[in-house]
Amino acid sequence: MNIAITTQDKRMAQIADKVENGERLTLEDGVFLYESDDLLTIGQLANIVNMRKNGRKVYFIENMSLYFTNVCEDRCAFCHFRRDEGEAGSYTLTPDEILDYVAKHYHPGMREFHITGGHNPNVPFEYYVNSIRILKENYPQVTIKAYTGAEIDFFSRISGLSYKDVLQTLSDAGLGTLPGGGAEILTERYRNKMNVEKATSEQWLDVHRTAHKLGIRTHATMLYGSIETKEERIRHMMQLRELQDETNGFMVFIPNAVQPANTGMGIKRRTSAFDDLKTIAISRLIFDNVQHVKAYFINLGTQLAQLAFAFGASDAHGTIVQERISHSAGALSPEGLTREELVHMIKGANRIPVERDTFYNEVHVFE
Numbered sequence: 001m002n003i004a005i006t007t008q009d010k011r012m013a014q015i016a017d018k019v020e021n022g023e024r025l026t027l028e029d030g031v032f033l034y035e036s037d038d039l040l041t042i043g044q045l046a047n048i049v050n051m052r053k054n055g056r057k058v059y060f061i062e063n064m065s066l067y068f069t070n071v072c073e074d075r076c077a078f079c080h081f082r083r084d085e086g087e088a089g090s091y092t093l094t095p096d097e098i099l100d101y102v103a104k105h106y107h108p109g110m111r112e113f114h115i116t117g118g119h120n121p122n123v124p125f126e127y128y129v130n131s132i133r134i135l136k137e138n139y140p141q142v143t144i145k146a147y148t149g150a151e152i153d154f155f156s157r158i159s160g161l162s163y164k165d166v167l168q169t170l171s172d173a174g175l176g177t178l179p180g181g182g183a184e185i186l187t188e189r190y191r192n193k194m195n196v197e198k199a200t201s202e203q204w205l206d207v208h209r210t211a212h213k214l215g216i217r218t219h220a221t222m223l224y225g226s227i228e229t230k231e232e233r234i235r236h237m238m239q240l241r242e243l244q245d246e247t248n249g250f251m252v253f254i255p256n257a258v259q260p261a262n263t264g265m266g267i268k269r270r271t272s273a274f275d276d277l278k279t280i281a282i283s284r285l286i287f288d289n290v291q292h293v294k295a296y297f298i299n300l301g302t303q304l305a306q307l308a309f310a311f312g313a314s315d316a317h318g319t320i321v322q323e324r325i326s327h328s329a330g331a332l333s334p335e336g337l338t339r340e341e342l343v344h345m346i347k348g349a350n351r352i353p354v355e356r357d358t359f360y361n362e363v364h365v366f367e
Contacts, residue, residue, distance in 0.1 A: 029285075030233075030234035033278070039281075042285075043310060045285060049285060049288075049312060053314070057351070057352045058315065061318040061319075063110065064112070064114065066113055070090060073119050073121050075195060076194060077195045106139070112143045113144050125155050132144055137174075143176040148183075149203075152167060153207055175216070177216060178208065180219030182199060208243065219251060222237070251360060252315055253283055255280060257270065276300055293315070297317060306348055352367065
């Protein structure tokens, strides 16, 4: 029996040839992949790319998430974490309270503090600098991953300093790297529609460009699953890929599915497993110049994260201890995992767990 080869089949074959030959995918290729229902082929292609870059290794880190304040001047439609000053549940930790929290959860194997929070205009820039400094003074061996691109823009506004001077001041206090948050979707249509009052697309990109020029390597995220189009997702990736061409400063790309607790933003359902796996895979295919794509178990759940390792993901994030932002928005996953649980999760996907530091230097390979 003769089976007709459709135009879609031909297009997928062309993309497969590009992947096989190491050619860069285009915006049109990315949109086509999102519109295709051939998830297994897309995943297989992403797995080929990941195997070339990382083999069967999947990386994780022993880290702790910290949140100095949830008071925020912005009112982004997707956020369920923020509070107004004086509102029930609002807080701003003092340096002593930060150290008390860390002391309760710290153990000698911990390698990273992952710090994000609100844009609190009621405290000066020095508060944020001193919070970093006191952690570094007490835990000099721990890398501090702190403050999103949007937070750096906020610090610039409240201090009157340039991005370069803000970043240099934080670096001098002990900052090691920036997390990837605050990017959301890097199109102004999305940011206007979702009431993203913080940094614009160009400002977020410029913060990371400036960090990279200072020798600060950073992370990049995408918050998908709300009102953005598939083309906007790819355009978001393209802008990050272009900046990576320029600076080579991104270590990892992290696609994060939006959580639906805030019904005021019109999101009634979680993203599908189909969409999550496809987004991981397409990310791996688009980012030919970024070493790692992360399967963030907080938003995916542990079992879907395992599947993601066969769809192009090479990083499982870390132990976290207690995640708050996604869980405040309705994440159903554990708030953190132990080192042993992460190793078990990765081995369960027939991958090799690798404990790493912040900069993807290998600490221990679990053969």
